[in-house]
Amino acid sequence: MGERRPRAVRVLLIQNNAPLAHALRTGLEPEGFHIEPAFDGRSGLRRALDGDYDLIVLDVLLHGLSGYEMCSRIRAAGRTTPMLILSAKNGEHDIARGLESGADDYLVTPFAFVVLVARLRALMRRSGQQAPAGWLVGDLRGDPASMRVWRGEIEVELTAKEFSVLACLAEKPGRVVTKPEIIDRIWEKSSGRHPNVVEVYVSSLRRKIDAPVRQTSIVTVRGAGYKLVSRKQAVARYTATSVSAPS
Template sequence: MRVLVVEDEERLADTVRRGLELEGFVVECETNGPDGLWRATEDPFDVIVLDIMLPGLSGYEVLRTLRTRGVWTPVLMLTAKDGEYDEADAFDLGADDYLTKPFSFVVLVARLRALLRRGAPERPTVLAAGDLTVDPQSHRVFRGDTEITLTAREFGLLHYLVRNAGAVVTKSDILRNVWDAHYEGTENVVEVYIRYLRRKIDAPFGRSTIDTLRGVGYRLRTDGGEPVDQPDGE
């Protein structure tokens, strides 16, 4: 059972990590919002323990971005705040449970085990564009009956494109919704991942699903892509 703990109080994070490891969990820790978001997006976890007050990105923003990207890992939020509005905000953004500091470690373990038994409570509708289907809950993608294996980032990009199928999205739109608002790298990374997707969802099936509108952005076809002739080896 893999747990990601995103907590900027390093002493607390270390205490939680050591305690959970004694309970049989495999634990990874991050101490700020951007690193926590990256780890939760790139690596698979069974549950996430997420502090609200984090440097870089708040826990609220991390959670909102995860749900927007189709990451439905159960999240238990931690905060030093105490109030029904904080709790309501967390649940509105897609949190699955909530603990106020200071908390009992026994209660934390019990809540985590309950989340693991329950699994992600939300089962978003499977999205489709022709015979291309995307299941945000299970992170599975199919072209007809053939399953396609994608990385977490590739899945996030495809999920965003399918949710906006038929509409044109810019590189800035993609970076803001699939990466994050604080991404400072080159926009060319979008072209790289579009190319990765085409090699997986189109090339093996002789399709062209993602249109490039030069100087504007990209558009995913609602019909699942028209047949195209592919060069040998492409």
């Protein structure tokens, strides 16, 4: 079989701000991180102690329990899960307190998204964990770390949004992904994006990854959405369609 689904990195995100939590989830999941949110300090602490997470990302100003106290309790319980504090509190004493309470890193908001991703991957390397794995569907492979894609041995140049749309399909190879699902993952729900914007990016992807090699990787499922398939699946689908077509 030429297809595999990479194991996503489990991230516990503890954040009061629901829109920010959604934006982080939307941005991080195409990079190979699976986000599980908690919206207050006490529930976040319970999940941190009971769950098996690869990373914890938390704010300082949380309802019920501060991020500083949470870090201290997690470390006191013997948990070594890498933790990154993401906070608007940017004073030197705030940062020092966060690191002294047990956090491994501290990133001040607003931040560049690419920096957040790099910090999370650095934490994983330091803890001996592996970074998010790439994906492979037929001879099409992608690397979330560098946002690069290859068709066989030839690299295909994609924009960041094109890569994100392709990665969204690659997470469920051979399965239908709807337009609303893609928009929800890549754009904010409140952005008002029309579903037709997905068609624009899919059309661009087909020109870049399929047309040059005369293959079909992105299949339209009418009334449902799109799915990413291998060449073998595409040929099988075409043959089945041809056989069943009326003469």
